[in-house]
Amino acid sequence: MFKIYEYNKSRELFSRAVKVIPSGIYGHQGPAEGCYVPVEAYPLFSERAEGTYLYDADGNRYIDYMCAYGPNILGYNDPEIDEAARRQRTLGDCTTLPSARMIEFAELLCDTVNIADWAFFAKNGNDVTTLAVMTARAHTKRKKIVFFKGYYHGVSPWTQKIDYSGVIEEDVMNNLYVDWNDINALEELFLTHKGEIAAVIGQPYMHGNFADNTLPEADFWQKVRRLCDEWGTVLIIDDVRAGFRLDLAGSDHYFGFEADLICFCKALANGYNVSALCGKEFLKNTVSGISFTGSYWLSAVPFAAGIACIEKMRRLDLPKLLIEKGTRLKNGLIDTAKKYGYDLHVSGVPSLFYLRIADDPSLMLHQEWIAECVKRGVFFTSHHNHFINAALSDEDIKLTVDIADEAFSVIKNRHS
Amino acid sequence: MIEKNALAYVNAFALLGTIPALCREVDEARELIKNEKISLGFKVKGGPCMTLVFKDGECTLVRGTDGCDILLAFSSAEKFNGMIDGTVTPIPRRGLLKVGFLLKRFMPLTDILTRYLRASDEDLANREFFEISTRLMFSVISNALVELANNDSVSRFSASNMVDGTVRLAILDECEARIGIKDHTLSLEDPDSAYSAYMVFPDIDVARALFDGKINAVAAVGLGKVRIGGMICNIDNLNRVLDRVSVYLQ
Numbered sequence: 001m002f003k004i005y006e007y008n009k010s011r012e013l014f015s016r017a018v019k020v021i022p023s024g025i026y027g028h029q030g031p032a033e034g035c036y037v038p039v040e041a042y043p044l045f046s047e048r049a050e051g052t053y054l055y056d057a058d059g060n061r062y063i064d065y066m067c068a069y070g071p072n073i074l075g076y077n078d079p080e081i082d083e084a085a086r087r088q089r090t091l092g093d094c095t096t097l098p099s100a101r102m103i104e105f106a107e108l109l110c111d112t113v114n115i116a117d118w119a120f121f122a123k124n125g126n127d128v129t130t131l132a133v134m135t136a137r138a139h140t141k142r143k144k145i146v147f148f149k150g151y152y153h154g155v156s157p158w159t160q161k162i163d164y165s166g167v168i169e170e171d172v173m174n175n176l177y178v179d180w181n182d183i184n185a186l187e188e189l190f191l192t193h194k195g196e197i198a199a200v201i202g203q204p205y206m207h208g209n210f211a212d213n214t215l216p217e218a219d220f221w222q223k224v225r226r227l228c229d230e231w232g233t234v235l236i237i238d239d240v241r242a243g244f245r246l247d248l249a250g251s252d253h254y255f256g257f258e259a260d261l262i263c264f265c266k267a268l269a270n271g272y273n274v275s276a277l278c279g280k281e282f283l284k285n286t287v288s289g290i291s292f293t294g295s296y297w298l299s300a301v302p303f304a305a306g307i308a309c310i311e312k313m314r315r316l317d318l319p320k321l322l323i324e325k326g327t328r329l330k331n332g333l334i335d336t337a338k339k340y341g342y343d344l345h346v347s348g349v350p351s352l353f354y355l356r357i358a359d360d361p362s363l364m365l366h367q368e369w370i371a372e373c374v375k376r377g378v379f380f381t382s383h384h385n386h387f388i389n390a391a392l393s394d395e396d397i398k399l400t401v402d403i404a405d406e407a408f409s410v411i412k413n414r415h416s
Numbered sequence: 417m418i419e420k421n422a423l424a425y426v427n428a429f430a431l432l433g434t435i436p437a438l439c440r441e442v443d444e445a446r447e448l449i450k451n452e453k454i455s456l457g458f459k460v461k462g463g464p465c466m467t468l469v470f471k472d473g474e475c476t477l478v479r480g481t482d483g484c485d486i487l488l489a490f491s492s493a494e495k496f497n498g499m500i501d502g503t504v505t506p507i508p509r510r511g512l513l514k515v516g517f518l519l520k521r522f523m524p525l526t527d528i529l530t531r532y533l534r535a536s537d538e539d540l541a542n543r544e545f546f547e548i549s550t551r552l553m554f555s556v557i558s559n560a561l562v563e564l565a566n567n568d569s570v571s572r573f574s575a576s577n578m579v580d581g582t583v584r585l586a587i588l589d590e591c592e593a594r595i596g597i598k599d600h601t602l603s604l605e606d607p608d609s610a611y612s613a614y615m616v617f618p619d620i621d622v623a624r625a626l627f628d629g630k631i632n633a634v635a636a637v638g639l640g641k642v643r644i645g646g647m648i649c650n651i652d653n654l655n656r657v658l659d660r661v662s663v664y665l666q
Contacts, residue, residue: 012640023634032637146532163656210649296619362581362612362646384647399592 002406004377008212009057028069028384034385041371049062049076053238062379063396066389070241070266070352072321074312081270081308089305089344099300109278111258113265114311115247115258116278120287122297125265126154128277129201131292132261133158135279136199138217139286143174144193146200150180150208152166152202153238159378180206180214183223190231200228201236204251205348209362209383212356213348221257234283240265240275245351245387247319248310250278254319272305304314322388324402325397326350329388332401342369354385365411372407417663418651421463424493426664427476427500428464430560433530435468435575439475442546445528448521449475450460456516458520468520486511486518504562509574519597537653551591557627558585558593560603560661561654565602566662574656575600581647583654587623588616597650613646615654629662 018024025044027033036042043056052075054064074081088101106119122128133145155161157171165350176193178185190197206214228235237259239251244267247254252262260283265275279287330346330353338342343358359365363382370382378400438445450473457467461480469476479488487510491494498504508515521574531554532549540546545604564571578597582605585593594605617623622641625631636642644651
């Protein structure tokens, strides 16, 4: 029997937080957007993190499969990355002139990412998806952008939807929507909006929430590429979430096609705050003409961390390693679920797997199982894909499966 | 921001649609209709069409106006909305001789409804009034969610992102509603029917504070004061419609 965690300190902190911070914890790490069901099963604040482990404010330890929603790819506080950042910090970080680390980082990305002839740096994924769309519009002199339904490309008004609070019709009036994997519908859109579509933007595969993640059908991306070429439309891959967990050369490379622009963030510097837009030569002058910058975008410490991170990922052949770890975990979880008669679906690429107990389409049973895992020290979420990091050991995977086993037994007893 | 036709549906099925609940909950309202046997229809060109049937001391709502005793017909949603906000006086197309019911029964009923839905602080200090008022608000909101999801263009977008299923809305031990979703069209279902997602307010005071905008729903989820679960994408999208409800009912 595993110890059941208590969260008294987390609750105290949340009570303080709601007094001075809108909704206590806003966004994806908050209990509402994070789908903490029931909320009492989840910690709300962390104290520290190390390797694959997250420690909450009450001192409970978790094998963390959210990895800060992606940035933790080598392990929290990876000594090599932290040392590179520390060395740069002694030299300078946010200064009047950029450091040469910026050039070295761009050179390394151009050498690593298949389509990259240049790199432009910012802070968040949203910064570079926004720059990508602006670039496409500036290059094509067109307005409309095609999205695949179920997408997430950030939080700027253009990425949101007409029914979102604070978004007005004009923000999204040039957004066109098409179902994932529906090449005929996309072709139809191009015909309906002849000469109007600036860009098609998509994640490399559909990792939407509350549903099994869906890989591209055979030749789907190649057909999208052909349509974009035919109509003079820019193809943008938002690799913010999947980047470097499928292929260090970019997820377009993994699926055998070439994007015109590719967006990275999350895993780019193992948690140091930097994002990058990489692109093909023909768009470089267009990007040069766009007014786009920020107070901290040229800071040198995240560049140094990013360089160390990419070098280490290359050395480890990291995507292969993460996919192997994810596959071992996937198989262990599925086998354990079967013992209790549950049909656990594990979808997506194993390095960023999505979980769903398919026996109950309402997801309530799944939410119960996830909650029982969290209370015993495995941090899963019930609505979102998960992330594997390099520090996850075979022992951690075994412990995860053991905890999952006990969690299955709890829900089985509860419902039998 | 407000679409006239969608507002007409809210006025018809959410506001007037709460009169049956008013007649069940409030003695004064029940007293007004206790000896009545009459039906009052509302027909809006290109918009809602409904009848309130008063019989045996109860009021029920039926869709359509076939056979109603008094028919109020409106040439536009704007005129119907005008009747609701008091700027248009309707003339019955049918049942002119029964106009006394309109003046002596129906108008006082709507006055009572207004008092409960736009309650004063003084009235709300009375616990019984507070509880009835909150249950009636719950009824208005539940009905308005359905009408907007089916008729307001922004809310239709929210509905387009919902999956088939049933959402349970409830104030625990007070009132329940089930909102069914089928092919992105919403409807009210039997309050006992099975559900695939839920948003439950554990007590009536929390529900009221949320309705009045005094506490934040996202923070309330974090504090455990609002319970959500199941197919949360439907709750998420229903909450976006709820934002529109507050625009229409302001």
